[in-house]
Amino acid sequence: MESQVMTNPEDISKLYRELSLFPSLTRADVGPVITSQYGGKYSNIYTEWSQRDLERNENVKFCRQYIVFHDDKSVVYSGPSGNCTEIKGELLSKDSPSGDMKAVVRESIIKGEDKQFLEIWSKNIKVKSINLTALKKHGKVYEDDQFGCLVWSHSETHLLYVAERKRLKAESFFQSCSLADEEEGVKMGKEEETTKGEQFVFYEDWGETLVSKSSPVLCVLDIEGSNVSVLEGVPDNISPGQAFWAPSDTGVVFVGWWHEPFRLGLKYSPNRRSSLFYVDLTGGQCEQLSSGSSAVCSPKLSPDQCRIIYLECAVYGPHQQCSRLCMYDWYTKRTSVVVDVVKRPREDGFAGIYSSSLSPLCWSADSQRILVSCPQGSRKDLLLVETTTGSVTSLTSSEWGHTVPCPLVSPLTNTVSELVGFLPLGGSREEVDWVVLEDSQTQPDIDWQILNFTPPPEQDNSQYRKNIHSDSWTFSLYLLCLSLSGGPHSVIVADWLLSSSVLCRMGFAILLVNYRGSIGYGQDSISSLPGNVGTQDVKDVQFAVESVLRGGAFDEQKVAVAGGSHGGFVACHLIGQYPEFYKACVARNPVINLASMIGSTDIPDWCMVEAGYNYSTDCLPDPAVWEQMLNKSPIKHVKQVKTPVLLTLGEDDKRVPPKQGIEYYRALKALQVPVRLLWYPGNNHSLSKVDAESDGFMNIALWMTQHLSL
Numbered sequence: 173m174e175s176q177v178m179t180n181p182e183d184i185s186k187l188y189r190e191l192s193l194f195p196s197l198t199r200a201d202v203g204p205v206i207t208s209q210y211g212g213k214y215s216n217i218y219t220e221w222s223q224r225d226l227e228r229n230e231n232v233k234f235c236r237q238y239i240v241f242h243d244d245k246s247v248v249y250s251g252p253s254g255n256c257t258e259i260k261g262e263l264l265s266k267d268s269p270s271g272d273m274k275a276v277v278r279e280s281i282i283k284g285e286d287k288q289f290l291e292i293w294s295k296n297i298k299v300k301s302i303n304l305t306a307l308k309k310h311g312k313v314y315e316d317d318q319f320g321c322l323v324w325s326h327s328e329t330h331l332l333y334v335a336e337r338k339r340l341k342a343e344s345f346f347q348s349c350s351l352a353d354e355e356e357g358v359k360m361g362k363e364e365e366t367t368k369g370e371q372f373v374f375y376e377d378w379g380e381t382l383v384s385k386s387s388p389v390l391c392v393l394d395i396e397g398s399n400v401s402v403l404e405g406v407p408d409n410i411s412p413g414q415a416f417w418a419p420s421d422t423g424v425v426f427v428g429w430w431h432e433p434f435r436l437g438l439k440y441s442p443n444r445r446s447s448l449f450y451v452d453l454t455g456g457q458c459e460q461l462s463s464g465s466s467a468v469c470s471p472k473l474s475p476d477q478c479r480i481i482y483l484e485c486a487v488y489g490p491h492q493q494c495s496r497l498c499m500y501d502w503y504t505k506r507t508s509v510v511v512d513v514v515k516r517p518r519e520d521g522f523a524g525i526y527s528s529s530l531s532p533l534c535w536s537a538d539s540q541r542i543l544v545s546c547p548q549g550s551r552k553d554l555l556l557v558e559t560t561t562g563s564v565t566s567l568t569s570s571e572w573g574h575t576v577p578c579p580l581v582s583p584l585t586n587t588v589s590e591l592v593g594f595l596p597l598g599g600s601r602e603e604v605d606w607v608v609l610e611d612s613q614t615q616p617d618i619d620w621q622i623l624n625f626t627p628p629p630e631q632d633n634s635q636y637r638k639n640i641h642s643d644s645w646t647f648s649l650y651l652l653c654l655s656l657s658g659g660p661h662s663v664i665v666a667d668w669l670l671s672s673s674v675l676c677r678m679g680f681a682i683l684l685v686n687y688r689g690s691i692g693y694g695q696d697s698i699s700s701l702p703g704n705v706g707t708q709d710v711k712d713v714q715f716a717v718e719s720v721l722r723g724g725a726f727d728e729q730k731v732a733v734a735g736g737s738h739g740g741f742v743a744c745h746l747i748g749q750y751p752e753f754y755k756a757c758v759a760r761n762p763v764i765n766l767a768s769m770i771g772s773t774d775i776p777d778w779c780m781v782e783a784g785y786n787y788s789t790d791c792l793p794d795p796a797v798w799e800q801m802l803n804k805s806p807i808k809h810v811k812q813v814k815t816p817v818l819l820t821l822g823e824d825d826k827r828v829p830p831k832q833g834i835e836y837y838r839a840l841k842a843l844q845v846p847v848r849l850l851w852y853p854g855n856n857h858s859l860s861k862v863d864a865e866s867d868g869f870m871n872i873a874l875w876m877t878q879h880l881s882l
């Protein structure tokens with residue numbers, strides 16, 4: 173078979189540059205309905221996007237707005253209002269419910285120092301700019317998705333946000349401060365409370381991507397008086413986040429994560445013990461609103477302010493699981509399960525809810541239905557849930573029925589195009605009439621399909637027997653490159669993926685495999701993997717690859733494998749367990765040895781659970797458990813490896829510390845297997861900084877062309 177793959181680095185980088193121009197949507201807000209002076213009704217849609225800027229070596233953020241005229245049933249006219257504008261320095265921003273004002277948390281470097289400001293904009297004027305850093309009421313404002321929020325009170329007089337608890341300035345016992353300095357401080361009114369002997373105290377953090385976040389506090393700005401206060405009443409053993417104003421602004425509702433006896437990583441880990449809480453603003457009393465024996469997230473108040481919808485799953489166990497959609501009634505104080513865990517996909521195709529974040533716009537305007545965006549198998553879906561009956565319908569799949577009431581504009585995007593549609597009125601069986609806001613740009617020469625495989629009987633998992641399939645999708649061209657999902661409880665959905673697209677345009681065919689254990693296929697599929705990692709996942713992938721190769725479209729001598737994290741774990745297993753099969757391997761921050769990882773990762777529970785054990789915070793090292801962990805790890809098979817390996821490691825990875833990759837590197841070096849290690853300072857687990865990502869891609873592409881002898 174003659175190779176038609178692009179091999180020239182100049183051509184490859186040109187292609188990468190071209191495709192990296194596609195932005196991805198990061199936020200979409202729908203403003204209130206406005207009636208124009210001519211009686212027409214319209215809403216503004218605000219969107220934020222992120223785009224790689226290779227010249228500036230950063231991801232740039234920009235916004236684009238649209239205007240949508242409607243008649244309460246359908247879109248009459250829609251179009252962009254103005255051009256894109258780059259957003260700089262904004263950490264958080266939020267329009268007030270009436271749309272009259274906007275709040276912005278901004279970071280600015282002044283005389284070399286980072287300062288944070290809270291700004292209030294009204295019409296065309298910045299009416300307030302409060303220097304939060306100078307106020308010294310708290311540390312840095314949280315801008316992350318885990319804890320962070322910026323919420324207007326219903327009255328539009330107060331703002332709620334989360335920040336790091338204020339720490340006293342730590343000094344050495346031997347600090348000498350000159351009298352002149354002290355006098356100067358007093359004169360300037362700048363004396364700062366200090367504490368001695370605390371300079372080197374260790375502060376736990378919440379792990380990967382949340383490294384400087386330790387003790388969050390809830391903060392309230394009284395806009396009129398420009399006064400910031402830190403809310404009291406939150407229990408000391410709880411870290412609060414995802415907060416919002418309770419009905420009538422009487423207090424604040426938030427998610428509280430227990431941080432005793434110690435904090436564990438939260439990223440990709442919605443399985444941490446947590447509860448809904450309410451703290452009363454007048455008395456400072458704190459009430460627990462959910463059981464406290466589960467993990468909850470993403471509470472959202474209904475527009476009629478009567479109910480709170482949120483997601484719930486079990487504590488520990490697989491990190492991502494099928495969620496329960498729960499509802500708390502503010503007035504009866506009763507909680508109900510609206511959608512329960514789904515063990516196997518239902519006859520109509522519904523496979524359960526897999527999400528750790530509900531959209532801020534998830535409620536329909538009639539406070540009866542919830543929109544949930546989540547994978548169903550290897551497709552992204554938008555589900556509509558009837559809260560009174562728990563019925564679920566897909567808004568994107570034509571096979572499902574549609575029952576949805578009430579006008580609500582809800583943006584749905586597929587990265588390079590945006591859609592807007594109205595939910596039909598109550599009881600109607602009409603379908604949503606989607607209107608394209610911005611034309612999508614299709615990729616030439618890329619073709620894809622979803623393939624389903626049923627594992628052969630000998631690879632069946634007796635406990636979770638039938639109906640477990642591994643789906644995959646492939647771009648069908650000339651040579652086969654295998655790319656694996658991580659987690660292991662995550663999923664690759666049919667979506668825009670930069671690196672896969674460039675590889676396809678270079679001439680590779682990519683097979684992206686969702687092995688059993690991936691989310692989106694029912695809880696049974698997830699539960700089938702813990703205890704079987706290194707065998708079930710590995711065999712599933714090998715089965716999928718061999719099935720595709722049997723079709724005869726690809727050269728069996730030119731198959732490469734790539735994966736990150738647990739995907740890297742599977743990739744390194746494959747080259748150890750099938751030594752002649754793969755001609756090149758690439759692993760991003762791979763898990764190499766569960767036994768050595770448990771002592772250094774931010775998620776030690778993950779190592780235990782995936783090796784097949786229950787986790788508790790007081791479990792002590794046990795030689796039998798360590799032996800099992802080692803037996804299930806890729807390092808166990810390293811002596812068989814012949815495939816050249818490219819390792820890409822992030823120096824600041826807290827999830828799978830780079831020492832894991834180094835352990836493999838040393839073993840391969842000792843065995844004289846070709847290995848190349850790329851070390852990215854300032855990068856964490858995702859290696860997603862623009863220079864790391866682009867350099868990583870070029871090296872991966874060239875590693876493959878070199879070792880597949882193209």
Ligand SMILES: CC(=O)N[C@@H](C)C(=O)N[C@@H](C)C(=O)O
Pocket residue numbers: 439440441491657658659660662736737738739763775778827828857858
């Ligand atoms: C829960 C978790 O983070 N597991 C890691 C070992 C992992 O595989 N992460 C995936 C999601 C990744 O691609 O980084």
